[in-house]
Amino acid sequence: MSSKAALVFRVAAVAEALSWAGLLIGMFLKYVVHAANDGGVPVLGMVHGVIFVLYVVISLSVAKPLGWRPRTLVLALFSSIPPLFTWLFEKWALRNGKLDGPQRLSQGGTGLFQAKTPETAAA
Secondary structure, eight states: OHHHHHHHHHHHHHHHHHHHHHHHHHHHHHHTSOOTTGGGHHHHHHHHHHHHHHHHHHHHHHTTTTTOOHHHHHHHHHTTSSTTHHHHHHHHHHHTTTTSOTTHHHHOTTSTTOOOOOOOOOO
């Protein structure tokens, strides 16, 4: 369960960050370069809005399966406000074991940190 929750959260976090980046590029084209076609802001704005709402819903949904404390959930939700911070939060959560869930010791976690064994040369 936590493996799927972690995967869904990671995809949502990266998608939210990329949609933010796309919207910022569109706004740059519209307001700085003065592109004739609005720089795609209406479409990019709607896409970002939908992904933002999905990120918030997914964050609220995976908090319990991943064993997040309230502080971690609040950080996840606040990271959706500044541009690209969801990606930074996802990287932080991955490094600090927040995406493994409480069953990581008994069920092997998410498999995100699998130890690579050196391959032996075949004789």
